Amino acid sequence: MVVLFLLPGVIGRPYYLHISIMALIYIIVVSSLRLIALSGQISVGHAAFMGIGAYFSGILSKDLGLSPWLTIPMGGLASMAAAVVMGYPFTRVRAIYFSMVSLFGGIMIVNLVRVAQRWTGAAGLAGIPPLSPIHIPGLITITFLGQKTPYYYFTLVLTLACLVVLYRLEHCRVGMTWKGVAQSYLVASSVGINEAGLRVLSFAVGCFFAGLAGAWYAHYNLVVTPATFGFLPSIFLVMYMLVGGRDRFAGPVVGAAILVMIPELFRSLKEFAPLILGAVMVLVVFLMPRGIAGLFDWTKGIERDAGRGKATEHAA
Amino acid sequence: MGIGLLGQVCVNALMLSSIYVLMALGFALLLSIMGVLNFAHSVIYMVGGYVCYQLAVVAGVSQWLSLLLATAIVGSFGLVLERACFRPFFGDPNRTMVMALALIVIMESVVNILVGSYVRSLPSFAPGVLRWQGVSISRERVVTFAIGAALMAVLMTLIRKTRLGQQMLAVSQEPVGAVLQGIDIFRVSAVATVIACALAAVAGSLMGAIINLNPFMGDQMLVKAIEVVIVAGIGSIGGVAVAGLILGTIDSFLPLLLSGSATDAVGLAIVILILLFRPQGLFGHAV
Amino acid sequence: MLLETSGLTKYFGGLAAVTALDLSVGQGEIVGLIGPNGAGKSTVFNLITGLIRPTSGKVFFGGQDITGKKPHVVAKMGIGRTFQTASLFPDFTVLENVVASFYLYPKSGFWEALFNVPSYRRKESSILGQARDILRLVGLDKLEDLPAKHLPHGHQKVLNVARALAVRPKLLLLDEPVAGMTHDEIVFSLGVFEKVRSQGVTIFLVEHNLEIMTLCDRLVVINFGEKIAEGTAHEVRQNEEVIHAYFGSEDAA
Numbered sequence: 001m002v003v004l005f006l007l008p009g010v011i012g013r014p015y016y017l018h019i020s021i022m023a024l025i026y027i028i029v030v031s032s033l034r035l036i037a038l039s040g041q042i043s044v045g046h047a048a049f050m051g052i053g054a055y056f057s058g059i060l061s062k063d064l065g066l067s068p069w070l071t072i073p074m075g076g077l078a079s080m081a082a083a084v085v086m087g088y089p090f091t092r093v094r095a096i097y098f099s100m101v102s103l104f105g106g107i108m109i110v111n112l113v114r115v116a117q118r119w120t121g122a123a124g125l126a127g128i129p130p131l132s133p134i135h136i137p138g139l140i141t142i143t144f145l146g147q148k149t150p151y152y153y154f155t156l157v158l159t160l161a162c163l164v165v166l167y168r169l170e171h172c173r174v175g176m177t178w179k180g181v182a183q184s185y186l187v188a189s190s191v192g193i194n195e196a197g198l199r200v201l202s203f204a205v206g207c208f209f210a211g212l213a214g215a216w217y218a219h220y221n222l223v224v225t226p227a228t229f230g231f232l233p234s235i236f237l238v239m240y241m242l243v244g245g246r247d248r249f250a251g252p253v254v255g256a257a258i259l260v261m262i263p264e265l266f267r268s269l270k271e272f273a274p275l276i277l278g279a280v281m282v283l284v285v286f287l288m289p290r291g292i293a294g295l296f297d298w299t300k301g302i303e304r305d306a307g308r309g310k311a312t313e314h315a316a
Numbered sequence: 317m318g319i320g321l322l323g324q325v326c327v328n329a330l331m332l333s334s335i336y337v338l339m340a341l342g343f344a345l346l347l348s349i350m351g352v353l354n355f356a357h358s359v360i361y362m363v364g365g366y367v368c369y370q371l372a373v374v375a376g377v378s379q380w381l382s383l384l385l386a387t388a389i390v391g392s393f394g395l396v397l398e399r400a401c402f403r404p405f406f407g408d409p410n411r412t413m414v415m416a417l418a419l420i421v422i423m424e425s426v427v428n429i430l431v432g433s434y435v436r437s438l439p440s441f442a443p444g445v446l447r448w449q450g451v452s453i454s455r456e457r458v459v460t461f462a463i464g465a466a467l468m469a470v471l472m473t474l475i476r477k478t479r480l481g482q483q484m485l486a487v488s489q490e491p492v493g494a495v496l497q498g499i500d501i502f503r504v505s506a507v508a509t510v511i512a513c514a515l516a517a518v519a520g521s522l523m524g525a526i527i528n529l530n531p532f533m534g535d536q537m538l539v540k541a542i543e544v545v546i547v548a549g550i551g552s553i554g555g556v557a558v559a560g561l562i563l564g565t566i567d568s569f570l571p572l573l574l575s576g577s578a579t580d581a582v583g584l585a586i587v588i589l590i591l592l593f594r595p596q597g598l599f600g601h602a603v
Numbered sequence: 604m605l606l607e608t609s610g611l612t613k614y615f616g617g618l619a620a621v622t623a624l625d626l627s628v629g630q631g632e633i634v635g636l637i638g639p640n641g642a643g644k645s646t647v648f649n650l651i652t653g654l655i656r657p658t659s660g661k662v663f664f665g666g667q668d669i670t671g672k673k674p675h676v677v678a679k680m681g682i683g684r685t686f687q688t689a690s691l692f693p694d695f696t697v698l699e700n701v702v703a704s705f706y707l708y709p710k711s712g713f714w715e716a717l718f719n720v721p722s723y724r725r726k727e728s729s730i731l732g733q734a735r736d737i738l739r740l741v742g743l744d745k746l747e748d749l750p751a752k753h754l755p756h757g758h759q760k761v762l763n764v765a766r767a768l769a770v771r772p773k774l775l776l777l778d779e780p781v782a783g784m785t786h787d788e789i790v791f792s793l794g795v796f797e798k799v800r801s802q803g804v805t806i807f808l809v810e811h812n813l814e815i816m817t818l819c820d821r822l823v824v825i826n827f828g829e830k831i832a833e834g835t836a837h838e839v840r841q842n843e844e845v846i847h848a849y850f851g852s853e854d855a856a
Binding site: 042044086088089090092093095096097099100101103104105107108111112115230231232235236238239242243246274275277278279281282284285286 | 347351352353355358404409410411413414415417418419420421422424425426429535536538539542543545546550580581583584587588589591592595
């Protein structure tokens with residue numbers, strides 16, 4: 001923890017700060033994907049919901065002049081609203097069919113974004129305002145334009161805050177209910193759990209965080225393109241989660257951190273980066289079935305799966 | 317609307333339906349029979365087209381032979397796919413997914429590296445134009461439709477009449493029971509994967525001739541395949557033909573009435589409607 | 604009458620699974636639904652609890668029409684049930700299985716839970732206590748930390764009942780609650796059911812086992828989805844149609 005806070009001082013080089021910021025943002029997104037997975041649903045269109053937050057916040061702040069501090073949470077809410085609208089029909093199907101439908105939904109969202117060029121820009125949305133300066137009279141003024149260090153600290157705080165909330169959700173009754181639904185929707189509904197409604201809830205909450213992170217990204221990168229939120233990125237997100245380990249809370253953190261860093265570090269071999277990424281994933285799949293975080297489970301006695309794979313028992 | 321235009325749009329609808337069906341059939345086969353969500357399908361489609369291109373344009377092999385060879389090559393790759401991806405992780409959909417995803421990533425980047433991301437075009441399989449009652453119709457599209465329909469018919473016959481086909485149906489409905497009956501699940505899944513890959517390769521090659529080839533052409537086609545499967549219904553193989561026809565027709569006629577971008581929204585609306593009111597699709601079994 | 608069905612019918616495609624079934628269960632009774640395999644007993648349960656919609660006919664609970672209501676709504680109205688198979692949260696421990704089933708009473712809100720407010724903590728500790736009480740009732744209290752999937756078969760069945768009790772049911776639907784149990788386990792379960800009944804819960808169960816049938820006040824016999832007999836165990840045992848259904852015609856004997 002202390003290391004994380006001292007990081008900018010130690011590293012200094014903006015490029016590595018950039019990677020760290022991106023890793024942090026993706027930690028939020030992948031952790032939110034895992035939240036949805038707690039209820040037995042693997043969403044393969046998650047990047048699109050990141051995009052909804054990004055575009056919503058970007059457009060609102062750029063065209064209406066609202067402060068990004070305001071529009072970023074609104075981006076999260078917009079994404080959540082979309083998740084509720086799409087979630088209701090999508091959660092009518094389970095397990096792998098849900099994955100299929102979410103894949104479809106994700107690509108559709110990006111298509112629609114591309115089509116709405118009047119608002120979203122021809123090749124992407126540019127000129128997004130950075131985070132507005134914070135001015136505490138008599139103390140300090142923090143400006144974000146052109147500075148990576150303040151971005152890093154605030155991203156760190158955001159990520160920690162989100163992780164705390166996500167962790168809390170998972171370990172309170174709501175999370176327990178989600179895990180129950182994942183294991184057996186029949187049993188869940190027999191004890192009065194509106195399992196369909198709960199699944200929509202987990203989808204909506206997960207997408208809120210994705211939208212939030214996406215909006216934050218928009219005000220960091222200042223430019224967003226549809227490709228960042230399309231088919232392949234959604235697939236990458238699922239991969240980050242599965243490679244990091246779906247069963248433990250730390251899984252997405254590990255997965256996102258490592259797998260975001262790899263392509264960046266191999267930037268020089270630009271075209272080969274995905275190849276190396278793919279190779280790493282193959283290795284992990286064969287050698288570490290429960291993901292990297294799963295390695296820590298060696299020492300435990302009786303294992304506790306978090307509903308991994310169980311959702312398919314009740315597929316059509 | 318003049319009869320000429322109407323004729324062309326109709327043929328287009330048939331052609332498009334055909335491609336959709338080819339793509340969706342393979343996808344549906346794997347989904348129903350093996351419970352596998354084969355993301356790699358989009359890549360297979362794309363690679364099929366590129367292999368055909370390499371053979372026909374670069375190596376100078378005859379057009380039709382290239383198609384055959386490409387189908388055979390990609391089909392056999394299906395065996396590799398099944399061995400490496402589906403078989404080791406049978407029953408563990410998460411790891412299967414990661415493997416399939418890893419494969420897409422690797423394949424798309426390999427193609428990217430080898431071929432570069434600019435667009436290529438396959439020469440037409442059946443150049444020229446047919447004239448019928450004063451209407452000129454692209455021969456290419458008619459041929460595409462014919463091939464698609466023929467393959468569909470062959471496949472349905474295979475499933476209904478041969479023992480292997482029956483086994484495939486059995487596995488899709490009741491995998492445990494099928495194993496107990498002595499059906500070699502892995503042989504069935506291998507055959508299904510080969511068929512799926514072959515069909516996708518054909519679709520990719522045909523589409524490459526009608527429109528063009530690019531490393532990301534598979535993505536939108538996968539979306540279409542999913543649309544078809546959702547409309548047809550989970551577990552239905554025959555319904556794919558009907559669903560493909562419906563969607564192909566809609567996608568051909570709609571751009572005349574609305575702007576091209578609205579067709580996407582219509583597709584989304586259809587899927588949402590089906591999920592809301594009939595999640596099992598037109599012909600599928602209950603979810 | 605606590606539970607009543609009227610003309611309950613279900614067709615799957617062209618196949619009649621349940622036909623014009625009229626049955627009733629009175630408050631405080633233990634009623635058994637018996638019949639040969641494939642007679643449609645589980646289907647009846649699924650129709651009552653809303654897992655399947657009937658083709659026609661109605662279901663009444665406590666005087667209210669619950670036909671076709673969703674399973675979680677039916678549970679909230681006071682019907683708990685166990686399943687023949689898939690009756691647990693396999694990855695949860697024994698204790699967690701019961702705790703998770705305390706979803707309805709007391710009800711915690713989303714924000715309450717998220718912020719861990721005192722009212723939520725009180726509810727959770729009360730739930731923990733109640734869950735342990737139930738586990739003691741069914742004799743699983745020593746095993747509370749064992750993952751449910753590692754339980755031996757008989758214990759799993761008993762855990763099902765424990766789970767169903769968490770919804771404070773007025774009516775308990777038990778689907779083959781002692782199937783596959785040893786004799787001792789069955790005797791123990793009988794004791795549990797008696798204890799449950801003495802706490803005011805009505806029980807409607809499906810079973811093959813003859814010992815369980817002695818527990819029942821009344822039996823309803825169905826075959827091919829139709830009611831063929833009803834009455835006390837003694838009456839039913841002598842009914843010709845019942846004998847025929849179970850043992851075939853006299854020639855085969």
